[in-house]
Amino acid sequence: MSKRVDDEIMNEEETTTETDRHWSQVTQRHYDPDGTEELTTVIVYAIAEARGVSPMELKSPPLYEVVDVPAIENTFFGPDVAGDSRRGIGTVEFQYTNSLVQVESDGWVHVYESTGPDDSGLD
Amino acid sequence: MAEEPEVSEEITTGVPIAAQSQRPPPDILEIEPVYEVLGHSRRRYLCYTLVESTEWSLADLATKIAAWENDIPEHAVETTQQKKVYVSLYHAHVPKLVEEGVVTFDEATETITAGQHAEQVLAALEGIGASLDSQQETHARGEMNEQES
Numbered sequence: 001m002s003k004r005v006d007d008e009i010m011n012e013e014e015t016t017t018e019t020d021r022h023w024s025q026v027t028q029r030h031y032d033p034d035g036t037e038e039l040t041t042v043i044v045y046a047i048a049e050a051r052g053v054s055p056m057e058l059k060s061p062p063l064y065e066v067v068d069v070p071a072i073e074n075t076f077f078g079p080d081v082a083g084d085s086r087r088g089i090g091t092v093e094f095q096y097t098n099s100l101v102q103v104e105s106d107g108w109v110h111v112y113e114s115t116g117p118d119d120s121g122l123d
Numbered sequence: 124m125a126e127e128p129e130v131s132e133e134i135t136t137g138v139p140i141a142a143q144s145q146r147p148p149p150d151i152l153e154i155e156p157v158y159e160v161l162g163h164s165r166r167r168y169l170c171y172t173l174v175e176s177t178e179w180s181l182a183d184l185a186t187k188i189a190a191w192e193n194d195i196p197e198h199a200v201e202t203t204q205q206k207k208v209y210v211s212l213y214h215a216h217v218p219k220l221v222e223e224g225v226v227t228f229d230e231a232t233e234t235i236t237a238g239q240h241a242e243q244v245l246a247a248l249e250g251i252g253a254s255l256d257s258q259q260e261t262h263a264r265g266e267m268n269e270q271e272s
Contacts, residue, residue, distance in 0.1 A: 055210050
């Protein structure tokens, strides 16, 4: 069911946000809109993997309270309408507690953890 | 060009008086949420299971849904299959159903109980999907496993 490339780890890639935190990618998983795994499941599994915990342990908060996953599904992975694809191109980024999550329109979900000195969020 | 139509005070507030008076009482779920609730097969299935029992543990529901989706008996459901359904129920579908008042969720015991709008959603299911979803419903009632084994 799940793809082997799911476990591919890229530590080199880095990104910064407006808060000037330093983020390092910890893991990435691929979402297949035509597969059986839901995007919510893929995101939760990716965050759990990045933290080295079981997906069943990731409880608070439910992803539902953090981001509108069906909206991402509709925007990036929508169905073809009258023969035309409604699949947008881009990246959605959100924070789940201390993780930064990016969902790309090609289906890749990247999880970054903060490595910067501003880890506490306060000076 | 024609003259601009007069804009009444009520419209500028965003909610015309006429619409306000037509609103259903708050304890009745409006039609759009009903279809949103039923717009995903896992949520539909979860609603069907409320016919069999009004209370479920999240783990048992995940097993039941995994069995139905993979068309296998419940005892043949693998842990990975069950976990993936569990995660999607916990992080997406159950919060959605809680928000719409279809179920309540006890976080400590991870138990789902039919909520105030469950009956209405089940009535809608009966109306729109009785023939299409009959297999789903039969399976949700737990009869399918007995037939198979």
